Amino acid sequence: MNYAPARAAAVTGAMAILAPILALCAVWEAATLRVLWGLLTVRRQWWLVLAARLAPVLAVGVLIHLALYAEALLLPSPAWPGWELPSLSLVGVLAWTAFGAALALVLGRLLAMTAALLVPYLALTLPAGWQPFWLRHVNGSPFDCCSTSEVLDPRVLVGSVGVLGAVAVLSVCVAQVRLAPSQYRPWAAAVVAVAALVGAAGGITAVAGLGPMPTRTRPADALVCRLPVCLWPEDAAAFAANEAAWRAASAAWTDLGLPAPAVDRIGPIQAEGMLAITTTATSEESARATMAQMLPRALANCLRDFSDPARDQRLDQLSALLAAELGVAQALGDVAAPVPTEAPRLWREVGRCGE
Known part of the structure; x- marks a missing residue:
């Protein structure tokens, strides 16, 4: 279809394959960090060390999406779908990479790798046939978007950013508890985690009345x-x-x-x-x-x-x-x-x- 939002929505669907791979790579990087953490003298902030380990994974995820968007939006004719769908892809890369790192920091390597492959894939594919309908609007991969008479409803962006953002923040909180020096108090991570859950609840509320379709009528x-x-x-x-x-x-x-x-x-x-x-x-x-x-x-x-x-x-x-x-x-x-x-x-x- 020569309609930019439809072509961009097809790119977000690729996250069902890419997210498990990103999470698995993040598990490997974070598990390696976990093994070495108590054996080496670390003078940098814990979050800088973690970010450096995950940077290649994040970069690959972003580059793959850039390549997919370039192919989808430049051929057969250049078109721009707006920032909503590319933003969903970016948030998804961040969330599932952070999720994989958190798994590696709390689970054994084999169990973490298994969960990294299964959880993102199921979260991105199963909601298409589930109720309540809001489940399909918060995973960053809109289903059935978009015919030429439709555009993505902005509430889907709010809902997905709220939930995926919460996944990313909660994962970082787990990393803080596992990696931060002893003078860092766990209550700080708990406060941030509660704020993330409130944000996720707000995102769910935004899409609760949306129905099965993630779209609204295109302006006449x-x-x-x-x-x-x-x-x-x-x-x-x-x-x-x-x-x-x-x-x-x-x-x-x-x-x-x-x-x-x-x-x-x-x-x-x-x-x-x-x-x-x-x-x-x-x-x-x-x-x-x-x-x-x-x-x-x-x-x-x-x-x-x-x-x-x-x-x-x-x-x-x-x-x-x-x-x-x-x-x-x-x-x-x-x-x-x-x-x-x-x-x-x-x-x-x-x-x-x-x-």
């Missing part, structure tokens, strides 16, 4: 309009098919004895004076089939309302009539088209959703 001002059709810039190849299909669909609608659609434009989203019935297909036949199915629902304001079975049946019958008028195969299962003279009655009985 990004649309490109060639009246009467409006499309996103990435879908410009579908203009001709939508224009021809709309002329045929609106004519077929009135040929059925139904009132002409009182709209100026059609597009991919519902807006003032716009019906959300366009398609990204470049085939006129496919566009006609889509409009036959969607036009009755869009005019009745029922695109997302399927709560009334009787109304849904009438809308399906109208779609079947429209498909027959347009000469396309309907995609409505076993719904049989009534006689065309029934169309006005069916339309009167449909009413409007939300009334």
Whole structure:
């Protein structure tokens, strides 16, 4: 897909493979540090020593993501998805590297390596099929993002930064307790850990009401309009098919004895004076089939309302009539088209959703 947020979201999905590798490398580095810590005289601050050991791991993680983003966003045409998704990748690299180091400082090497491989992978893959839905919005790898009509919801960034940031901070607190000189009091790490947990709770609260999708509707001002059709810039190849299909669909609608659609434009989203019935297909036949199915629902304001079975049946019958008028195969299962003279009655009985 030639849509920058979708391409960037695909890069964040690579974290499911990269995070276990980063955590495993961090385990190795921190376990080596743990073995040598009591045997050598160390004059530098503990956190500087730990950062130096983990710097190569962090650098490799960042460089791999830079390479993935360069490939995804420069080809086939340069585009920028905004800072949200790259920020999620950066926070993920920091969090899972720190997590691996913490494992090595509290567990044996073999157990720490096993946990480093399993925990990040499961945290990044399993929530896609779990409830509550907020679980899938706090791991830094948004699922089902993004179609050209969607952008990443900013609450996902807040939720993921809150939780992954807490993982990183708690891991550093563990390192402080294990590596800091005796004059450092554990209560300081405990206070920071509590603050991190509060931040994680705030991130979870931000996404608690988001539902299953990590997206929101893309702003309509990004649309490109060639009246009467409006499309996103990435879908410009579908203009001709939508224009021809709309002329045929609106004519077929009135040929059925139904009132002409009182709209100026059609597009991919519902807006003032716009019906959300366009398609990204470049085939006129496919566009006609889509409009036959969607036009009755869009005019009745029922695109997302399927709560009334009787109304849904009438809308399906109208779609079947429209498909027959347009000469396309309907995609409505076993719904049989009534006689065309029934169309006005069916339309009167449909009413409007939300009334």
